[in-house]
Amino acid sequence: MLEPFFAPCAAPVPAVKLVSLLGYYTVLTLNSWSVTWSARLQTALSIVKLLALALIIVPGMMLLAQGHTENFQDAFDRQSLVLDKLPLAFYAGMFAYSGWFQTSFVREELVRPERNIPLAVIVSVITVIVGYMLTNVSYYTVLGTQDVLASPAVAVFPLVTAMVCIGDIYHLMNFFSFSRWLFIGLATLGLIVHRHRHPELRSPFKVPLFVPISFTIICLFTVAMSFYSDPVNISIGCTMVLSGFPVYYLIIHRQMSSRCRSPFCWWPGSPTAGLAKQAAKHRSALLHLWYLLTHPSAPEMQYAWYWLNDSGQWIEYGEEHPDHCSATVTSADLEKKFLADQKGIVLFRAGSQKYALNFKDMVQTNLIYETQRKVARLPKFLPSQGGQDRSQNMALSCFVCPPQWDQSALPDVGFKLVKLSYTSHEYGKIKTLFKKTMENYCIRQMQRIQNPTLWQVFQWQKEQMKKLNKSQWVDERLLFHGTSPSHMSAICEQNFDWRICGTHGTVYGKGSYFARDASYSHEYCAPRSGHYSMFVAHVLVGDFVQGNPEYLRPPPRPGNSNRLYDSCVDDLTDPSIFVIFEKHQIYPAYILEYSSETQCMIL
Numbered sequence: 075m076l077e078p079f080f081a082p083c084a085a086p087v088p089a090v091k092l093v094s095l096l097g098y099y100t101v102l103t104l105n106s107w108s109v110t111w112s113a114r115l116q117t118a119l120s121i122v123k124l125l126a127l128a129l130i131i132v133p134g135m136m137l138l139a140q141g142h143t144e145n146f147q148d149a150f151d152r153q154s155l156v157l158d159k160l161p162l163a164f165y166a167g168m169f170a171y172s173g174w175f176q177t178s179f180v181r182e183e184l185v186r187p188e189r190n191i192p193l194a195v196i197v198s199v200i201t202v203i204v205g206y207m208l209t210n211v212s213y214y215t216v217l218g219t220q221d222v223l224a225s226p227a228v229a230v231f232p233l234v235t236a237m238v239c240i241g242d243i244y245h246l247m248n249f250f251s252f253s254r255w256l257f258i259g260l261a262t263l264g265l266i267v268h269r270h271r272h273p274e275l276r277s278p279f280k281v282p283l284f285v286p287i288s289f290t291i292i293c294l295f296t297v298a299m300s301f302y303s304d305p306v307n308i309s310i311g312c313t314m315v316l317s318g319f320p321v322y323y324l325i326i327h328r329q330m331s332s333r334c335r336s337p338f339c340w341w342p343g344s345p346t347a348g349l350a351k352q353a354a355k356h357r358s359a360l361l362h363l364w365y366l367l368t369h370p371s372a373p374e375m376q377y378a379w380y381w382l383n384d385s386g387q388w389i390e391y392g393e394e395h396p397d398h399c400s401a402t403v404t405s406a407d408l409e410k411k412f413l414a415d416q417k418g419i420v421l422f423r424a425g426s427q428k429y430a431l432n433f434k435d436m437v438q439t440n441l442i443y444e445t446q447r448k449v450a451r452l453p454k455f456l457p458s459q460g461g462q463d464r465s466q467n468m469a470l471s472c473f474v475c476p477p478q479w480d481q482s483a484l485p486d487v488g489f490k491l492v493k494l495s496y497t498s499h500e501y502g503k504i505k506t507l508f509k510k511t512m513e514n515y516c517i518r519q520m521q522r523i524q525n526p527t528l529w530q531v532f533q534w535q536k537e538q539m540k541k542l543n544k545s546q547w548v549d550e551r552l553l554f555h556g557t558s559p560s561h562m563s564a565i566c567e568q569n570f571d572w573r574i575c576g577t578h579g580t581v582y583g584k585g586s587y588f589a590r591d592a593s594y595s596h597e598y599c600a601p602r603s604g605h606y607s608m609f610v611a612h613v614l615v616g617d618f619v620q621g622n623p624e625y626l627r628p629p630p631r632p633g634n635s636n637r638l639y640d641s642c643v644d645d646l647t648d649p650s651i652f653v654i655f656e657k658h659q660i661y662p663a664y665i666l667e668y669s670s671e672t673q674c675m676i677l
Contacts, residue, residue: 127209134212145214164296252300252311259293262286271443273426379408380477381438382448387499388477397499399425479524489525489566491665504610504664507552511593518605519667523566532612532661539616539640549616553588553652555609556598562607562665569657582621583642585655588613610664615652616640627655
């Protein structure tokens with residue numbers, strides 16, 4: 075770029091470095107300003123690179139086809155092949171292919187990452203291998219070995235020119251590559267160990283075992299050999315890596331240890347801690363609990379047992395879970411054994427793993443790998459005969475929130491929004507439902523709505539519907555609802571109101587409309603700066619009937635004019651739209667913030 079301005083002399087080194095820095099910060103500024111334009115620039119530059127490589131490859135292949143193979147004589151001379159130089163050659167070679175693991179950084183922004191990440195890695199690596207191989211063959215067809223090494227135009231490192239400002243590029247590459255491949259090797263080793271210890275966990279990406287094992291061995295062997303090849307730069311890199319240990323110990327480890335030493339294991343976020351904080355807030359709940367325990371006519375009280383998984387989700391023993399094998403014991407089994415011996419130990423299995431649950435320490439231990447998980451015992455309430463109404467009110471007052479809720483975000487009045495981790499089970503479940511009909515959109519953020527008042531009313535309504543239907547089960551579904559952003563806060567606080575939510579149409583009745591498909595609700599979401607917001611709600615659809623625009627409430631059931639249906643639908647055989655007339659049948663559970671796929675791309 076600068077050579078024409080300084081011909082016939084070489085461009086000054088400071089000028090080259092200045093232009094390199096200017097280009098670097100231009101790309102950085104553009105990426106911060108607009109992701110869309112950054113993606114377009116990256117696509118344009120990639121096309122330019124491929125065209126430039128084509129200008130090198132095509133003439134080189136033409137000369138090779140004409141028989142110019144003299145530069146390939148003794149091309150694989152083994153005399154210069156020394157074992158101690160292989161790690162540095164590996165670092166230099168893999169630098170050209172280092173973009174393969176960048177795709178994992180944008181997993182949250184990709185549509186169907188389980189398919190597109192492996193596909194992107196395979197296609198990109200093959201493209202780079204073929205392109206680099208043909209380019210090198212073309213170079214060696216025209217130039218000899220010494221000419222290639224002496225040419226400044228052969229080794230081109232995009233954006234790395236800025237790093238030349240601090241020293242020799244090859245020394246810098248060795249220094250940087252050591253830490254990179256050390257942690258890549260340790261990460262893959264950790265995944266192998268984790269998979270061996272927890273075979274019951276769901277594995278979205280499956281490859282033959284010899285692939286990660288071979289990869290890990292090569293990484294760690296290369297890192298070890300590089301100490302011999304370039305001891306100075308590698309020692310500096312190792313020192314910088316080791317310097318992180320005291321920082322981690324002083325800032326992170328000590329704080330975590332102090333939390334774990336809190337009395338009675340009331341760790342932040344545990345159900346026990348949440349109940350303690352909540353009992354302090356709700357003194358009336360404590361009085362009701364005391365009444366339940368002491369009054370002779372009080373309802374029976376039962377307990378459920380939960381264990382804490384890696385995503386911070388509390389899972390009841392014996393319940394089916396998509397990511398974990400069910401235990402051979404249930405909550406009822408554990409409660410019986412606990413009442414018999416409150417300091418005992420229970421042995422059980424989950425899949426191929428064996429566990430021991432210690433009632434005294436409230437800890438579950440894997441007998442093979444000795445890993446431990448926290449355990450919690452939470453109360454449930456069952457009304458005794460003759461005191462049903464009173465016991466229901468007491469159980470309602472003595473509120474127990476869902477195990478997965480954040481115990482530190484339970485307000486006395488109103489609601490709190492809790493951002494979900496994309497690795498959590500909740501996030502994955504909602505994302506799967508959303509992507510069924512919204513493949514061209516990506517979720518930017520998902521928040522759980524924690525409103526204790528609405529949740530208690532929703533649970534009370536569920537129990538009433540079970541009694542009216544004379545069943546232990548009621549049809550409850552996760553459904554989508556689109557509305558104006560101006561209504562979001564009111565819905566989180568007061569629940570859905572058909573007088574507001576039903577303004578878009580009443581073709582199946584004058585109620586609140588919910589959809590099985592997110593694409594339907596998307597039509598009623600008003601964008602803000604290209605971003606959309608949508609509710610996901612727990613809805614007790616119960617027994618439904620075909621809707622009618624004249625309905626102000628569901629019609630009565632046949633043979634009983636006092637009993638109404640629970641909801642109305644668009645199609646009895648395959649319902650996709652549900653109309654709810656009673657807001658207590660709804661709990662607004664999540665808020666999805668999403669945008670079109672083009673706005674989710676990150677360089």
